[in-house]
Amino acid sequence: MIHAAELIRRKRDGEPLSSDELAELVLAYARGDVPDYQMAAFCMAVYFRGLNGNETFALTDAMIRSGETIELGAALGRKVVDKHSTGGVGDKTSLAVGPIVAACQVPFGKMSGRGLGHTGGTLDKLESIPGFRVELTTDEFLQQVREVGLAIIGQSANLVPADKLLYGLRDVTATVDNVSLIAASIMSKKIAAGADAIVLDVKVGDGAFMKTVEDARELAGMMLELGRHAGREVVCVLTDMDQPLGYAVGNALEIRETIATLKGEGPPDFTELVLGASAHLLALSDLGIDEEEGRDRAAAAVQDGTALATYERWIAAQGGDPREAALPMAPEVRQVLAPTKGFVRSIGATAVGMAALRLGAGRQTKDDAIDHAVGIRCLMKRGDAVAAGEVLAEVHACDDESAKQAEAEVLVAYELADEAPAARPIVLETIA
Numbered sequence: 001m002i003h004a005a006e007l008i009r010r011k012r013d014g015e016p017l018s019s020d021e022l023a024e025l026v027l028a029y030a031r032g033d034v035p036d037y038q039m040a041a042f043c044m045a046v047y048f049r050g051l052n053g054n055e056t057f058a059l060t061d062a063m064i065r066s067g068e069t070i071e072l073g074a075a076l077g078r079k080v081v082d083k084h085s086t087g088g089v090g091d092k093t094s095l096a097v098g099p100i101v102a103a104c105q106v107p108f109g110k111m112s113g114r115g116l117g118h119t120g121g122t123l124d125k126l127e128s129i130p131g132f133r134v135e136l137t138t139d140e141f142l143q144q145v146r147e148v149g150l151a152i153i154g155q156s157a158n159l160v161p162a163d164k165l166l167y168g169l170r171d172v173t174a175t176v177d178n179v180s181l182i183a184a185s186i187m188s189k190k191i192a193a194g195a196d197a198i199v200l201d202v203k204v205g206d207g208a209f210m211k212t213v214e215d216a217r218e219l220a221g222m223m224l225e226l227g228r229h230a231g232r233e234v235v236c237v238l239t240d241m242d243q244p245l246g247y248a249v250g251n252a253l254e255i256r257e258t259i260a261t262l263k264g265e266g267p268p269d270f271t272e273l274v275l276g277a278s279a280h281l282l283a284l285s286d287l288g289i290d291e292e293e294g295r296d297r298a299a300a301a302v303q304d305g306t307a308l309a310t311y312e313r314w315i316a317a318q319g320g321d322p323r324e325a326a327l328p329m330a331p332e333v334r335q336v337l338a339p340t341k342g343f344v345r346s347i348g349a350t351a352v353g354m355a356a357l358r359l360g361a362g363r364q365t366k367d368d369a370i371d372h373a374v375g376i377r378c379l380m381k382r383g384d385a386v387a388a389g390e391v392l393a394e395v396h397a398c399d400d401e402s403a404k405q406a407e408a409e410v411l412v413a414y415e416l417a418d419e420a421p422a423a424r425p426i427v428l429e430t431i432a
């Protein structure tokens with residue numbers, strides 16, 4: 001019989017737990033034998049007290065053991081690559097990287113999550129596509145990666161069910177931004193889904209869970225260790241999340257931007273990140289090429305249309321309608337105008353993410369429904385010169401009232417200055 005309250009008390013008081021205790025707690029929670037309120041209290045204790053290295057390994061291991069695992073590489077007879085982001089605002093990178101990598105003949109099988117806090121989730125974005133199914137059985141997943149070269153799925157009841165439950169709980173209990181909880185959540189999914197090589201996009205800055213490069217390095221180090229322990233090759237890229245990535249923040253808007261990027265018409269920062277991540281994945285694959293060649297092939301797949309064609313095949317294979325015209329559109333579009341002339345000095349990514357969430361693009365409680373059509377497009381980015389009255393951003397809303405509210409929030413998120421800020425690259429550091 002598990003004594004959850006006792007384990008919560010001990011963690012609250014800063015005592016380390018044994019691997020067996022952590023495993024028992026996590027597995028009991030996944031079985032439904034520990035209620036949400038106790039697990040939420042436990043997560044809050046972890047948030048304040050942290051987990052040591054052994055505890056983080058034990059947590060990750062227990063989460064993996066809560067469900068089945070897939071030997072993707074062995075099943076396909078190929079080295080399979082995967083990528084994951086620690087979560088950001090406007091982060092639709094996987095949606096573009098997957099088709100590019102698959103178009104370059106490298107299988108890409110990925111398990112993704114939903115929106116967490118002010119950050120969006122790949123699954124929510126995909127569900128803005130009419131008909132798209134994020135829950136495939138393991139057999140369907142394998143078959144699709146084999147036949148289409150690409151599948152992105154959610155945590156089904158079978159794969160890492162503990163993370164599925166914990167993820168939803170942490171989202172609404174202010175317990176997301178803990179290094180160990182994030183590392184265990186991400187790496188349990190990556191290891192269980194069976195990819196051999198993984199690129200981890202560790203976001204840094206205002207809109208990320210890791211606000212400083214030092215914290216991001218700590219998270220990267222922990223995930224590298226977890227990956228190595230499980231015999232996977234891992235590369236971490238630390239990338240800028242001080243402003244939203246690309247222009248679009250919000251589910252269907254981000255799918256539109258993904259399609260534009262696959263046509264070679266994406267925002268510069270997003271395109272750079274997508275090509276860079278694709279190059280890493282191709283270099284890690286069994287193609288036997290280096291990163292430079294990987295980047296050339298990724299760029300060529302965009303240019304010759306094979307990346308877009310792969311996207312369309314993938315979406316259709318998972319039941320979705322790949323046409324851009326099929327995506328939902330918000331009835332209200334409101335422009336956010338620059339109050340003065342100047343240069344965009346910063347765009348508070350969290351503020352934009354929260355404004356999108358309040359419009360309905362994310363969840364405030366676990367069971368909230370999402371409005372896939374709403375969101376924000378930040379058309380002016382850091383360093384851009386703007387004239388007074390010029391359009392900074394667009395708010396896509398379900399009604400006039402929420403549009404006005406978001407307009408005010410987005411205006412506050414934009415900081416204008418007399419001089420352009422120093423340029424900051426999208427990729428800050430690579431750790432392998």
Ligand code: URA
Pocket residue numbers: 085086087113116176181182183185186189
């Ligand atoms: N992404 C995940 O999958 N889990 C987290 O905890 C944060 C980002």
